[in-house]
Amino acid sequence: MxxxxxxxxxxxxxxxxxxxxxxxxxxxxxxxxxxxxxxxxxxxxxxxxxxxxxxxxxxxxxxxxxxxxxxxxxxxxxxxxxxxxxxxxxxxxxxxxxxxxxxxxxxxxxxxxxxxxxxxxxxxxxxxxxxxxxxxxxxxxxAIGVTLLGGAFAVTRVTRRLHGTAQVARRISAGDLDARVNDPRAEDPTRPQDEVAAVAGALDTMASSLQGKLLSEQRFTADVAHELRTPLTGLHAAAELLPPGRPTELVRDRVAALRTLTEDLLEISRLDTRSERLDVDAVRLAEVAERVVRASGTDTEVLVVRDVVVETDRRRLERVLGNLVANAHRHGRAPVSLTVDGPLVTVRDHGDGFPAYLVEHGPQRFRTEGGSKGHGLGLTIALGQAGVLGARLGFANAVDGGAVASLSLR
Structure with missing residues (x-):
């Protein structure tokens, strides 16, 4: 049925x-x-x-x-x-x-x-x-057979064009802003324009406009990060020369936070322009997980259900897992666990869980809801680096409470 x-x-x-x-x-x-x-x-x-x-x-x-x-x-x-x-x-x-x-x-x-x-x-x-x-x-x-065949042929031509337009729309929604319908009728104003051509032309125009706006935002983000890098380097050097004391610690802490934010913005700009290149090597997931937890300096439990060796970029994988662990401790509650089950790695906390918008649409830069603290750029970078690795990063909430981030390296 x-x-x-x-x-x-x-x-x-x-x-x-x-x-x-x-x-x-x-x-x-x-x-x-x-x-x-x-x-x-x-x-x-x-x-x-x-x-x-x-x-x-x-x-x-x-x-x-x-x-x-x-x-x-x-x-x-x-x-x-x-x-x-x-x-x-x-x-x-x-x-x-x-x-x-x-x-x-x-x-x-x-x-x-x-x-x-x-x-x-x-x-x-x-x-x-x-x-x-x-x-x-x-x-x-x-007569019915001939008319039905002729009508089906004519309708199929229209539906084929509609299917093509729908596929391009799905590609655009998935992030491929270079996708275009390029309907011949829409590109040639001398030809009769039907409704399908009007929809295709409007979709191409919308994609071009959206691509232009996103490129402008990406260039703005990259330019701001580059411009901030030089004065922040000077501030960091000046902060190191300040005499010891509580004010000096506060200044150094804020300068370090600004430098981290600037580096995150630069990394996002590189991910947006798809200029990242992989350095693939054979890595054992359990070793990477333990190394990430040690580097984070947090109380995170590592559970190895089944260890495997995968071909991936170790540095980027550590970046993704590190951001997930840091996010779990920053926005969730203990206990936090990192589980390796074959090519599937999950990070779970026992806090209030991910916001509904994040589970449904994925992380969005600096977005907050209900006056709560946003998730910053960590999850956005993790999602972008996972895409570079060819992995799938998903976000969900556990039935008994807590946020669950799942990285599949299949």
Missing amino acids: RRLRHWTATLTWKAAAFITVMCCGLAALLGTLVHVSVTNQTVGEARDRALDRLTEATEAFEAGDRLPPGAGVDLAGLPVELRTLAESGDRGTMVGSDDPHPTMWAAGPASGGRALAVRVDYSQGVRTIDGLDRAILGSSAL
Whole structure:
């Protein structure tokens, strides 16, 4: 049922069903009109012949001559309704229903309250109507088939263009801002513009505009980070020359935070421009996990369910895991664990969990919700570096509470 509903939801099927229903309705209407018209004409001609034969038989009966073949008084097989009509003094015709062969009866009054009747062979008329019905059915089926094929071909051309536009839209939403539909109709203003071309052109324009804005933001971020780097280096050197004391510690701490933020911005700008290159080597995940935990200086439990060796960039992998561990301690609550289960590495804390927007859409730079502290750039960098590694980084919340970040290196 799910497959049927999914299939019937397509525009091609709906168009095919609409064309079929309309063709069947039109064929039924025209076929009925033709059938009724020809049947009335055929029956009318047979009735006229029967009445003419009845007139001849009546004249012969009144003159005492021999009645023509097929005529007689009170003939056997004469329909009861027609006999009653003739005995009452009227003339009429009727197609017999009990005869072995199709027969057109005509009857009129005779002397003594009897019925003078004639019968005319109606087989040719019946064969004509039957042949016409078969021709109507055959031509209707052929017309429906041809129309359905032509309509399906025309609709398929439109739906193929719509599918192409939808694929480009999905690529753009996935981050490929270079994707374009490049519909020939939209690119050539001299050609007639249909609705699909209008949608494709609008999508290409939107992608170009979005790409331009993002490139401007990326250049701005990179320029700001580069401009901050030089004065921060001077501030760091000056802070080292200050006399020991609490104010000096505060200055050095803030300068270090600014330097870290600047380096993070530079790293994000490199990730945005996709200029990063991998240095692939065989690494054992358990060793990397233990090294990351030791370097973080945090109380993080390392659980090794199954250790494996993977081909990846050790430095970038350590960067991703380090950011995940730091985020768990900064925004979650202890205990924090790092689990290695084959190529799957998970970092879990027991805090309030990730915000709903982060689970659904991924980390967003400096975003905060509900007045709470945001997640900064750590998770954004982790997600970008995971993409460079060709790994998949997912974010979820545990059923019993806490945030779970999963890095799959498959």
